[in-house]
Amino acid sequence: MSNTTTETPPPPAGHNLAPVAPPTVPAPEDRKGLTKKEIAADHPTWCPGCGDFSVLALYFKLIEKRKIWHEKVTTVAGIGCSSRFPYFVQAHGVHYIHGRALPFASGISLSRPDLHVFVFGGDGDAFSIGGNHFNHTARKNIKLTYCVMDNWVYGLTKKQTSPTSPLGFKSKTDQWGAVDYPINPMKQAIAAGATFVARTTHTNPNHVLQMMEAAMDHDGFSFIECLSECVEFYEGAFDSSNPRKGGVFNLVPPNHDVTDETAAYQLAGEDFPGRFGIFYKVNKPTKNAKEAEINQTMMDKFKGLKDWQILQKNFDRMK
Amino acid sequence: MAQFSARSGRGVSPSHGGRNLKEFFMSDSSVVAQANGGAPKISKIAEAVIRIAGNSQDGIQAIGGFLARLAGRSEQEVMTFMTIPSTISGGPSIFQVRIGSGEVLSSGDEADVLLAFYQHSYEGHLNSLRKGGIVLYDSDHVTANPEWQKNYHHIGIPISSLTVEAIGGTAKDKGKNIYSLGLIAKMFDLNIPKLEKLVTERFTGKDQSIVKNALAAFHAGYAHSLGGVLETFKFVDSQNKSGSQVVMNGNEALGYGLIAAGVRFGAGYPITPWSDIMELLRRELPKYGGSFIQTEDEIAAISMAIGGSYAGRVAVTGSSGPGISLKTEALGWAVMAEMPLIIVDVQRGGPSTGMPTSIEQSDLNIACFGSHGDAPRVVIAPADVEDCFYTAIEAVNIARKYSVPVFIITDQGIATRIEAFREPNLEKICQDIGPDFLPVAEHKPYDLSKPDGITQHLPPGTRIGSGKYPIVTGLEHDELGHPTGSPKLHMQMMTKRRKKLQALATTLPTPKVYGPPEGNILLVGWGSTQGPIKEAVDRSRAAGDSVSSLHIKHLNPLPPGLAEIFSGFNHILVVEMNDEGLYGFGQLGSLLRSRYCDPKIRGLTKTDGLTFKVKEILERAKANVAASLRKL
Numbered sequence: 001m002s003n004t005t006t007e008t009p010p011p012p013a014g015h016n017l018a019p020v021a022p023p024t025v026p027a028p029e030d031r032k033g034l035t036k037k038e039i040a041a042d043h044p045t046w047c048p049g050c051g052d053f054s055v056l057a058l059y060f061k062l063i064e065k066r067k068i069w070h071e072k073v074t075t076v077a078g079i080g081c082s083s084r085f086p087y088f089v090q091a092h093g094v095h096y097i098h099g100r101a102l103p104f105a106s107g108i109s110l111s112r113p114d115l116h117v118f119v120f121g122g123d124g125d126a127f128s129i130g131g132n133h134f135n136h137t138a139r140k141n142i143k144l145t146y147c148v149m150d151n152w153v154y155g156l157t158k159k160q161t162s163p164t165s166p167l168g169f170k171s172k173t174d175q176w177g178a179v180d181y182p183i184n185p186m187k188q189a190i191a192a193g194a195t196f197v198a199r200t201t202h203t204n205p206n207h208v209l210q211m212m213e214a215a216m217d218h219d220g221f222s223f224i225e226c227l228s229e230c231v232e233f234y235e236g237a238f239d240s241s242n243p244r245k246g247g248v249f250n251l252v253p254p255n256h257d258v259t260d261e262t263a264a265y266q267l268a269g270e271d272f273p274g275r276f277g278i279f280y281k282v283n284k285p286t287k288n289a290k291e292a293e294i295n296q297t298m299m300d301k302f303k304g305l306k307d308w309q310i311l312q313k314n315f316d317r318m319k
Numbered sequence: 320m321a322q323f324s325a326r327s328g329r330g331v332s333p334s335h336g337g338r339n340l341k342e343f344f345m346s347d348s349s350v351v352a353q354a355n356g357g358a359p360k361i362s363k364i365a366e367a368v369i370r371i372a373g374n375s376q377d378g379i380q381a382i383g384g385f386l387a388r389l390a391g392r393s394e395q396e397v398m399t400f401m402t403i404p405s406t407i408s409g410g411p412s413i414f415q416v417r418i419g420s421g422e423v424l425s426s427g428d429e430a431d432v433l434l435a436f437y438q439h440s441y442e443g444h445l446n447s448l449r450k451g452g453i454v455l456y457d458s459d460h461v462t463a464n465p466e467w468q469k470n471y472h473h474i475g476i477p478i479s480s481l482t483v484e485a486i487g488g489t490a491k492d493k494g495k496n497i498y499s500l501g502l503i504a505k506m507f508d509l510n511i512p513k514l515e516k517l518v519t520e521r522f523t524g525k526d527q528s529i530v531k532n533a534l535a536a537f538h539a540g541y542a543h544s545l546g547g548v549l550e551t552f553k554f555v556d557s558q559n560k561s562g563s564q565v566v567m568n569g570n571e572a573l574g575y576g577l578i579a580a581g582v583r584f585g586a587g588y589p590i591t592p593w594s595d596i597m598e599l600l601r602r603e604l605p606k607y608g609g610s611f612i613q614t615e616d617e618i619a620a621i622s623m624a625i626g627g628s629y630a631g632r633v634a635v636t637g638s639s640g641p642g643i644s645l646k647t648e649a650l651g652w653a654v655m656a657e658m659p660l661i662i663v664d665v666q667r668g669g670p671s672t673g674m675p676t677s678i679e680q681s682d683l684n685i686a687c688f689g690s691h692g693d694a695p696r697v698v699i700a701p702a703d704v705e706d707c708f709y710t711a712i713e714a715v716n717i718a719r720k721y722s723v724p725v726f727i728i729t730d731q732g733i734a735t736r737i738e739a740f741r742e743p744n745l746e747k748i749c750q751d752i753g754p755d756f757l758p759v760a761e762h763k764p765y766d767l768s769k770p771d772g773i774t775q776h777l778p779p780g781t782r783i784g785s786g787k788y789p790i791v792t793g794l795e796h797d798e799l800g801h802p803t804g805s806p807k808l809h810m811q812m813m814t815k816r817r818k819k820l821q822a823l824a825t826t827l828p829t830p831k832v833y834g835p836p837e838g839n840i841l842l843v844g845w846g847s848t849q850g851p852i853k854e855a856v857d858r859s860r861a862a863g864d865s866v867s868s869l870h871i872k873h874l875n876p877l878p879p880g881l882a883e884i885f886s887g888f889n890h891i892l893v894v895e896m897n898d899e900g901l902y903g904f905g906q907l908g909s910l911l912r913s914r915y916c917d918p919k920i921r922g923l924t925k926t927d928g929l930t931f932k933v934k935e936i937l938e939r940a941k942a943n944v945a946a947s948l949r950k951l
Contacts, residue, residue: 038786041788041790041801042801069782070782070783070786070788071756071779071780071781071782071783072780074779076626086790087790087792087801087802090786090787090788092778092779092780092781092788093788093789093790093791094626094629094790094791094792095790095791095792095793095794095802096622096652096793097622097648097652097793100618100619100622100649102619103586103614103618103620103622103623103626104622104623104625104629105626106612106619106623106626107584107586107623107624107625107626107627107629107630107634108626108627108629108630110584110610110612110623110627111584111610111626111627111631111632111634112630112631112778112779112780114780115630115779115780132615132616133615133619135615136614136615136619291605291610291612294605294610295605295608295609295610297605298605298606299605299606299607299608301606302606306749307578307607307749307751308745308746308748308749309745310606311575311578311745311749312745312746314575314603315565315575315742315743315745317520318388318391318565318566318567318571319391319564319565319566319742
C-alpha cells in the first residue's frame with residue numbers, strides 16, 4: 001500500500017474499527033492542499049537555534065507537498081523537548097507519556113488504516129525509557145513513521161546523560177564524563193527488525209524531506225534517526241557532519257544494497273559522522289496486514305450474520 | 320434426605336424426615352450385596368455439594384464442568400469453586416460443585432460428597448466433608464483410615480484399574496475422571512442422555528477413538544455397583560422455569576459482555592488470572608472485524624488500548640494486581656486527557672507476585688486511587704458471573720458517556736467459578752458503538768462552558784471546519800488541549816474532571832438492602848462475596864437474628880443513599896477479603912469510614928486466599944458485635 005496519493009479511503013467495512021457512517025470527505029479536486037499557515041499551530045517553545053525547528057518546518061513541507069489534509073494525519077509524541085511537536089501542528093495530535101508514544105500510535109495505526117501516523121520523539125524517549133517499545137514495534141512491523149530527533153543529551157531536564165551520549169560527554173549526571181557505552185540507533189533498529197531504517201540531519205533540509213517522504217511511503221515500520229542539535233546543552237555535537245562547520249556530509253554509497261542487512265549493519269558501524277540516507281529497506285507484510293487477513297478469514301466464516309448472531313453461536317454452545 | 324436440603328433453609332423442602340445417613344449406607348464398603356436384593360431406593364434431594372480432589376492434570380475441572388453444564392441444561396442453579404496450584408504442571412487441585420433446584424448463593428461450606436483420587440486428596444479434604452457425608456475414593460491409591468470410617472461413609476472403588484479395564488491398557492490415568500463422572504451420575508441418578516451429549520460435544524473434533532473411550536469410561540463408571548449403597552438420590556425438579564440458561568465462568572461472561580457492549584479493540588499482556596479474558600478476546604474479536612493485541616508489556620498494553628480509544632471506539636486493557644501497578648502512569652494520562660477506557664482487574668493475592676492463584680480483594684485502593692496526582696475514575700465490581708456480563712456493558716457505556724477510564728474489578732473467585740444464568744437476549748443487548756466521522760464546524764475537546772463538564776472527543780479523521788484541531792495531552796491544558804500553566808485553568812479543569820463523576824454519582828442506583836431495611840447488623844460487601852453474605856443473612860434470620868446485607872457494586876463514585884441505609888442499623892460490618900490494615904479496616908471499610916464518618920462501620924476481613932464460608936461470616940460477625948458491645 002504505497003501512499004502516493006493523499007486520499008486513503010476510509011477503513012473498509014468490517015476492517016478493525018468499521019465506522020458507522022463513512023467519513024464524508026469532498027472529492028480531492030474540491031480541496032486545495034494546505035498552506036504552511038494552515039498547518040502551523042502554536043509557536044514552538046524550543047530554544048532559538050534548536051535543530052527541532054528544521055524538522056518541524058520539513059514536516060510542514062511534507063504535508064504541503066503531499067497534499068495531506070488536517071484530518072488525515074495524526075501526530076503523536078512522548079515526553080522531551082522534541083515531543084512538544086504535536087502542539088505546533090494544526091492537526092489531530094497526541095502528547096502522550098514518556099517513552100510510550102509508539103504503543104499509543106500503534107493503537108491508532110492498527111485500528112485506523114485510513115490515517116498517516118507520525119511519531120516524533122527524542123533519544124531518551126526512544127532508546128531509554130521506551131527502548132522496549134522501540135524493539136517490539138519494529139519487529140511487529142506496525143505501519144507508522146517514527147522520527148527520532150537525536151541530540152545526544154537530555155535537554156528538557158537540562159543536561160543529563162542520554163542513551164546516545166558519547167563516552168566522555170560531561171553532563172550533570174556524569175560530571176567527569178559519560179561512562180556508559182552509547183546505543184547505536186541504526187544498529188538497534190536493524191537488529192530489532194525495522195523494515196525501513198534511514199539517517200539524516202537537521203542541517204540538510206532537502207535530505208530530511210527526502211527521508212520523510214520515503215518513510216511515509218514505506219508500508220511498514222519506518223524509522224528515521226535525525227540528528228538535531230541541542231544548542232543549549234550540547235552545542236557543536238554534530239559539527240563534523242555539517243559542511244558549513246567544516247565537516248562532511250557523506251551519503252550512503254550509490255551501490256549500497258538497501259535490502260542487504262549485513263551491509264546496512266556495516267554502514268551503521270562507521271565512525272561519526274558516518275553516512276546519511278536509507279540504510280535498510282525491505283518489504284515484509286505488516287502487522288496491520290496480518291491482522292486484517294486474520295479478520296477476513298474469520299469474518300468469512302460468519303458472512304451475513306449480524307454481530308449478535310455471531311455471539312449467539314458462542315452462547316448456544318454454553319447451554 | 321434431610322441433610323442435603325435442610326441446610327439451604329429455603330426453597331424446596333425435604334421430601335422426607337430427618338433420617339440419618341447411616342440408614343442409606345452400610346459402613347463397610349466391601350459389602351456388595353444389596354440388602355433386599357432389589358434396586359436401591361431413590362431419595363429426593365434439593366441440593367448437593369460435591370468436592371472432587373485430585374491433581375491438576377487429572378481433569379477434575381472437566382468433571383466439575385460437566386456437572387455444572389448439566390445443571391444449567393436442567394434449569395438448576397449451580398456454583399463452583401476451584402483451587403489450582405500455581406505450579407506449572409501438577410500439584411493438588413480441587414473442584415467443588417454445588418447444584419441446587421432452588422437458589423444457590425455460594426459454592427457451599429461443606430461437601431456432601433467427596434471424591435478423592437489420592438491419599439493426599441483423602442487426608443487433606445476429609446475435613447471439608449460434612450459429618451455423615453460420603454467419601455468416594457480410588458482404592459488403588461487411597462487407604463482408608465478406620466478411625467474416620469466411624470464418621471463418614473466410605474465407598475472404596477478401584478477407579479484407576481477399572482478405568483484401564485474399561486478402555487484398554489494404554490489409558491493409565493487418563494479417563495478416570497470420566498469414569499468417576501459415571502459413578503456420580505449413578506449416585507445422583509443424573510440425566511444420562513444429557514451427560515452423554517455433553518461428553519460427546521466436549522471431545523468432538525478430536526480423534527473419534529477419544530469420544531469412544533470417554534463414553535466407554537463413562538458407561539463403565541455408571542454401570543459399576545456402588546458397593547453397599549442402599550439408596551441413591553435424585554434432585555427434585557427445579558423451581559426455575561424462566562427459560563434456557565447458559566453456563567460459563569466469570570472471565571468468559573466478562574469477555575463476552577465486552578463484545579456485546581461493542582468493544583472491538585484491546586491490548587494486554589498475559590498474567591493469571593486475567594489471561595483467560597485476553598485469550599477469549601484475541602480469539603473472538605476478529606469474527607467481528609476487531610483485534611486484540613498481545614503487547615510487549617503492561618505499559619504498552621494500556622497505551623495501545625488508549626490509542627485505540629482515541630482512534631474512535633472504547634477499547635479495553637486488563638491485568639491482575641502487579642500488571643495494574645505498571646499501568647497506573649498511563650491511567651493518569653487517560654484521566655487527564657479524559658479518554659474513555661475499560662481496565663479489567665482480575666484480582667489475586669498480593670502484594671507483588673503474592674499468591675497468584677488465590678482469592679483476594681485487595682486491589683480496591685489501587686483501582687480507586689492508583690496513579691499520581693488527583694485522578695478521578697470509575698470503579699465497578701460485579702457480584703457474580705451473570706453480573707460480569709452486564710457490568711461489562713454498563714462500564715463501556717459509562718466510559719463513553721463520561722469520557723473516563725472505568726475499572727471493572729473482579730477476583731480469582733468469580734473469574735474461575737462457573738454459574739448457570741438466564742440466557743441474555745443478545746439481539747436486544749448487543750450494541751454498536753462505532754465512531755462517526757461527520758465533519759463539524761468547530762470543536763473544543765475540553766469545553767468549559769458545558770454545565771456537566773463532560774468531554775466528547777472527535778476521533779482523528781474528523782474534519783473540523785474552523786481549521787482548529789484538538790490535541791489530547793497529559794499536560795494541563797486549555798479548552799483546545801494546548802498546554803497551559805494558568806493556575807485558574809488548572810483549577811477549572813480539575814473541577815471539570817471531578818464534576819463529571821459527581822454527575823455520574825447522582826444517576827447511580829442506590830443498592831437494595833437484602834433483608835429488612837432496619838435492624839441490628841448490616842453486612843456490607845462488594846464483588847464475589849455477595850453469595851456467602853446473602854446466605855449468611857438467610858441463615859442468621861432463620862435462627863432469629865436481626866441481620867441484613869448490602870452489596871455495593873459502584874465503588875467509585877459511591878451511589879447515593881448509603882448514609883440513610885447505614886442509619887437504620889446498629890452495626891455495619893464490611894466483609895471483604897483483604898487485610899484489616901493499620902487501623903483495623905479493610906479497603907472498602909476505610910473508604911466508607913472516610914466518606915460517611917460513621918463509627919458504626921467496622922471491618923470483617925480475611926486474607927487466607929479462600930472464598931468466605933457462610934459459617935465464617937456468621938461466627939466473625941457475632942464475635943465482632945460482642946466485642947464492640949463489651950467496649951461500650
